[in-house]
Amino acid sequence: MRADLADVRLAELVFAPHYAAPMPRVLTIDSELREARAQDSSVIVMLNKGDAFEVLDLIGEAAWGIAPGNGLVGYLPAAALGKPSIEDVAA
Template sequence: MKSSGISSATAPSPQGAHPPTPSRKSFALAGRSVTLDPQTHAVRPDLADVRLADRVFAPHYAAHVPHRLKSDAILRAAREPDSDELTQLGSGDLFELLDLLGDTAWGLAPAAGLVGYLPAAALEPVES
């Protein structure tokens, strides 16, 4: 195939030169993942909080999105409405949303130190 003769307006970079990259925390997984309590650490078989990536392997990771409760809500151990109640959260409490499952939210209530499920309708995004 013949070249069109059109090339990029930028000059080629010198051999071996790379643009500077920002430094980031590095870690290595060594051995098996640790077992974390799913009531206090945001980890499920399918998803984990990205802040736990240095301690546990998961198929997917999620970064939390800060929300506030716009009404009181019960934080539950499972998605089902009749599952065990972990704690009562009040209007204005912070909730770190990690996953939305239909009308149910999963994440961490940092003030209580608990992970669980609550109605998504009880949440509103934190404005920055």
């Protein structure tokens, strides 16, 4: 959880200075979802190639967001994410 940013779908439930709309992506490689951006931070869960991930923020080489398959929030390498599909860009 971050105090500065929240999913726009939670706007009626959670106060945050900023809200972001999730950007759907699919993992192109297996990746660890971590509590923080640092590579030595605790691993929350291992995500698999092909899993969905909803990006809420991109910070350098890291992406922060939601793994909707299990509802967990954390950071993973932005390089693990596929490009948006045509449907995602048009939405």
